[in-house]
Every structure is written in C-alpha cells, then in structure tokens.
C-alpha cells in the first residue's frame with residue numbers, strides 16, 4: 001500500500017524563467033500516518049500522530065495476508081474522499097483521492113499497490129518454484145514477491161526472472177520494480193503547462209504540413 005503526497009518543484013528554463021510544477025512523492029503505507037494541512041495549503045503526511053491531525057491513515061493486515069487501509073477522520077474535520085465528505089472511518093479503495101482542500105496540493109492519493117522489493121527468500125513447508133525461471137527456491141535466494149498475487153520470483157543479476165517479462169505469469173500485474181498505479185497528472189493553478197503547449201504546437205505544425213501538402217498537389 002502506498003500514498004502519494006504532492007511535491008512542488010521548480011525548474012528554471014534556459015531563458016532564466018522559473019516554473020513551478022507538481023510531482024508526486026511516493027510514501028509507503030507501512031505504519032500509521034497522519035495527514036496535516038500545511039500553511040501553504042499542502043496536505044502533508046507525517047509519521048507522528050498528533051491530536052490536531054484532521055485525518056489518519058492506518059494499515060490493516062487483513063485475513064489471508066491481504067492488507068488494506070483505513071482512513072480515520074477527526075470529529076468536525078473537513079476531509080473529502082473522491083470529492084465527497086469522508087465518514088469518521090473509511091475503508092480505502094485502490095485509487096482513492098483524499099483531500100483536505102480544493103487545491104491541487106491539498107490532496108493525496110492511495111493505492112493498494114506497493115513498490116516490490118528484492119528480499120531473501122524464506123522457505124515454506126512446501127517446495128516453491130519461480131513461476132518464470134522454474135527454479136526451485138531455497139532460503140536466502142533473492143526474490144521479488146509480486147504485489148498482485150504474492151508469488152515469489154527469482155530476481156538477481158544473473159537471473160532477473162521477475163523483470164524479464166512485462167507481466168506476472170499468475171495475476172498479470174506489470175512485473176516492474178516500480179508502481180503500476182500513478183495519480184492522475186496534476187498541475188498547479190496558473191503554472192506553465194509545457195506539455196499542453198507542445199501538443200498545441202505539434203497540432204499546428206501537423207495542420208500546416210497538411211496544408212502545404214494539399215497546396216503542392
């Protein structure tokens with residue numbers, strides 16, 4: 001389980017103009033995290049739970065090893081889940097948007113997805129095999145547990161079985177060491193949207209080229 005916290009970064013162009021843009025910072029949800037509204041309107045995550053926090057995220061180890069998370073809100077706190085006022089206790093769903101204000105930076109996102117890690121294999125009562133390389137797994141071998149189904153894959157420099165193909169053989173989750181879910185693209189109000197400008201420019205160029213081609217015929 002992972003939370004995405006907004007992060008304002010600044011980039012200076014060649015002409016010396018400074019542009020602020022919004023990116024997302026990945027925060028693994030492995031313990032209780034408090035959500036606080038900062039003075040600049042940003043919703044920030046903090047590991048220490050302060051009584052003044054309007055909302056708290058709590059991971060929960062569910063039945064069958066399936067982890068889930070809850071959002072608890074303080075009485076009277078203004079917290080929105082997917083645009084609707086949050087109840088005092090909410091069972092979070094993959095892709096939920098949790099907001100403390102209407103501002104782009106006043107929100108965080110939740111996903112059940114997690115960044116897979118390479119860990120030493122722990123032997124189980126029954127013999128297990130890597131679904132891709134078909135090798136028998138032994139204690140201490142470097143493995144990645146697919147975040148989708150939990151199956152262990154061998155992942156070493158010699159046998160990078162987990163990242164060898166694009167998806168998990170069992171559950172078809174993307175078998176990358178990154179996250180398979182990302183928040184929607186966001187930009188700061190009034191900020192410069194370089195991508196939109198480039199898109200407009202590309203359309204204008206394509207239009208001009210088509211016009212020229214027509215003229216040449």
Ligand SMILES: [Zn+2]
Nearest residue numbers: 146149168171
């Ligand atoms: Zn899987």
